[in-house]
Amino acid sequence: MSNNLYANLTNEPLEKFASLLKYKNNVLTLNFASFIASRISFRSKRTFSKLIVRIAIVGIMLGLSVMILSMAVIKGFKREVREKIRGFSGDMQIQKLDLNASYQNSPFAVTDTFVTRAKANGLFASIVPYATKPGIIKAHDEIEGVVMKGVDNKYDWSFIKKILVAGRVIDFKDSLESRKQILISQFTANRLRLKLGDDFLMYFVQEPLRKRKFKIVGIFDVGVEEVDKTFVIGDMALIRRLNGWKDNDIGGYELRLKDFDAMEPANNFIGDIIPTTLRSYTVVENFPAIFEWLKLLDINTHVILVLMMLVAVINMISALLIMILERTSMIGILKAMGARNTSIQSVFLLNAVYLIGLGLIFGNVLGLGLGFLQFKTHLFKLDQASYYMSFVPIQIDWVDVALLNLGTLAICLLVLIIPSTLVSRISPVKAIRFK
Numbered sequence: 001m002s003n004n005l006y007a008n009l010t011n012e013p014l015e016k017f018a019s020l021l022k023y024k025n026n027v028l029t030l031n032f033a034s035f036i037a038s039r040i041s042f043r044s045k046r047t048f049s050k051l052i053v054r055i056a057i058v059g060i061m062l063g064l065s066v067m068i069l070s071m072a073v074i075k076g077f078k079r080e081v082r083e084k085i086r087g088f089s090g091d092m093q094i095q096k097l098d099l100n101a102s103y104q105n106s107p108f109a110v111t112d113t114f115v116t117r118a119k120a121n122g123l124f125a126s127i128v129p130y131a132t133k134p135g136i137i138k139a140h141d142e143i144e145g146v147v148m149k150g151v152d153n154k155y156d157w158s159f160i161k162k163i164l165v166a167g168r169v170i171d172f173k174d175s176l177e178s179r180k181q182i183l184i185s186q187f188t189a190n191r192l193r194l195k196l197g198d199d200f201l202m203y204f205v206q207e208p209l210r211k212r213k214f215k216i217v218g219i220f221d222v223g224v225e226e227v228d229k230t231f232v233i234g235d236m237a238l239i240r241r242l243n244g245w246k247d248n249d250i251g252g253y254e255l256r257l258k259d260f261d262a263m264e265p266a267n268n269f270i271g272d273i274i275p276t277t278l279r280s281y282t283v284v285e286n287f288p289a290i291f292e293w294l295k296l297l298d299i300n301t302h303v304i305l306v307l308m309m310l311v312a313v314i315n316m317i318s319a320l321l322i323m324i325l326e327r328t329s330m331i332g333i334l335k336a337m338g339a340r341n342t343s344i345q346s347v348f349l350l351n352a353v354y355l356i357g358l359g360l361i362f363g364n365v366l367g368l369g370l371g372f373l374q375f376k377t378h379l380f381k382l383d384q385a386s387y388y389m390s391f392v393p394i395q396i397d398w399v400d401v402a403l404l405n406l407g408t409l410a411i412c413l414l415v416l417i418i419p420s421t422l423v424s425r426i427s428p429v430k431a432i433r434f435k
Contacts, residue, residue, distance in 0.1 A: 030223060037350035052319045053355060059315030060359020061366060062309040064408055068367030070304045071400045076393030078294050082223050082260065084388065086283050087159030088231070088253035091263060092270060093286065097279040103134045103147045105251025107243065108277065117273050118255070120273040125258045125268045131239045131251030137184075137232075139192040139200040148189065148202070150236030156256065160220055160233070166196045167218035170235060179238040187228035197220075210242055223388045226287065264375045310410060312359075313415050320352055324422050331426050344423045352416050353409075360405050371396050 019386040112134050136143055152171035159171055160183070170181045174416040182202075184194065194200060196216055204210040214234070222228050228266055240249060257266055263282055270280045284291045324331070334344055371394050378391035 010133055032349055036347045037354060042089035049293070052322050055353050056315050056319035057359045057362065060312050060356055060408070060412075061362040063312040063315075064360055064363030064404060065367030067308050067408075068364070068401060069371055069402050070301055070308075070395075071404070072367075072371045072394045072396045073392060074297050074301045075397060075400075076388075077387075077393050078297060080393045081224070081290065081294060081388050084163075084222050085227070085287055086256070086260065087163075088216055088222055088224075088227050089286060090282055091257040091260060091283050092255040092267065093281045093283075094253040094255070094270070094274060094278050095251070095281070097277055103132050104243075105131050105133075107131075107245045107249040107251060109246070110248045110250055111275060111278075113255075114278075118270065119268075121269055123257055123259075123262050123269065125256045127253055127255050128152070128154045128156060129236065129250035129252070130155075130254050131236050132243065133204060133239045136203045136205070137188070137192060137200055138203065139194055139198070142192050144188055144192055146184075146202075146232050147230050148182075148234050148239065150234055150251070152236050160218075163220045163222055165219045165221050165270040167216070169218055170233070171217075172235070172243050175237060178235045179241075180213065180215055181217045181235065182214040183217055183220055183233040185228040185231070186219055186221040187225065188232065189216075189219050193386055204242055212238065212242075223384055223390075224290070225385070225388075226290070243395065294332070309411060313412055316352060316356065316412050316416055317419050319355065320348055320416055321419050321422070323351065324348060324420070328426060335426070341421075341423055345420045348420050348423070349413065349416060352413065352420075356409055356412050360408065364401070364405070368396065368401070 079248055096108045098106050100106045110129065118124055118127055129152060133148050133150065134145065136145050151170075157169045165186050167183070170183065172178045189195065192200070194216060196219055198216050199213055200216075201211050201213055206210070216303055220233075236250070239245075239251070240247065255266075255270070257263065263284070267280060267282055274280060331344055335341075374392055375394040375396070380392040382389055382391055384390045
């Protein structure tokens with residue numbers, strides 16, 4: 001009976017199997033464990049075992065692919081929304097220190113010393129002046145309240161050009177013509193039934209009431225309703241003229257960082273060098289609701305990771321326990337030959353490593369494959385009014401992928417140590433009789 005069991009276990013001649021049982025201080029070497037584990041995993045003729053193995057592999061594959069895609073989508077979503085906000089308003093803004101909380105800035109003179117010191121720091125990509133002034137657009141018997149953001153010829157148009165739906169940016173070559181040019185959002189254009197090239201009147205509420213005629217030279221779409229429904233972009237020289245400012249007066253500075261993650265040291269640096277009459281704001285402080293909402297998305301990621309990890313662990317525990325019970329006779333014979341519990345336990349743990357490894361390989365292929373497909377084709381769409389973008393964004397971080405793979409392997413193996421100790425409870429005599 002023993003010969004039949006060995007032959008059935010290994011599908012090899014008994015002599016070749018016995019040659020692998022190398023003892024050293026009465027402990028079987030790893031060759032024995034890896035030999036048995038590989039045949040249990042890949043050469044088993046038992047139909048039920050194959051089914052359990054496939055279910056375990058599929059469970060690991062689906063769990064890992066969902067975790068990879070969850071991390072990629074959440075990171076991509078946070079990046080896209082953040083880039084839209086900071087692309088329009090900059091990473092930091094500097095305004096006059098007073099009690100003015102309106103959209104019409106209090107003026108202050110250009111401070112070249114501050115700009116020079118800030119540029120020398122190396123944290124900032126650009127520092128440009130701007131000013132804002134509220135107004136009311138009247139077109140086709142409709143009115144819409146907006147805020148005009150005034151810029152000059154030093155403004156960085158790179159982000160605006162990316163989100164232009166139609167037209168171009170303001171041309172500052174002719175100072176008189178540039179004051180008549182304006183960019184409006186697609187949101188405002190739809191509400192007022194305006195299109196590229198149309199003219200409209202804009203009223204500025206002050207004493208006395210002022211009105212100006214503008215021509216639409218560009219239509220942009222940030223995708224963030226808080227921005228699209230509020231701002232239009234024009235020439236800062238017009239705001240100076242309307243407010244009666246001096247030629248070197250501005251409403252504030254807009255600063256863009258080279259690295260968004262350097263926000264805290266950059267803000268501390270700016271706080272140390274700006275004059276006491278000025279104050280600085282970060283984009284997080286200007287749009288607190290959006291950035292708090294983005295932080296909450298991390299909770300969703302953590303929940304998904306925990307759930308998928310639980311699915312993978314439960315699958316592997318079930319598969320391991322069933323394989324141990326199915327191999328009860330084999331365990332009894334190995335114990336009768338002198339194999340220790342730890343050696344037999346390592347057989348099933350190595351078997352688990354094989355299964356987890358295959359699941360990780362297939363999971364990476366599925367998760368990264370779908371992520372790459374979405375990144376290239378934008379196949380899966382979103383409602384931009386609700387999600388700030390028209391497609392599911394993807395940002396694959398290879399560090400995250402590596403950590404997910406290592407974490408899945410480590411957690412599964414640690415959890416499987418407990419059920420693998422079941423082999424120590426199996427009696428050789430009873431196991432050999434077990435059918």
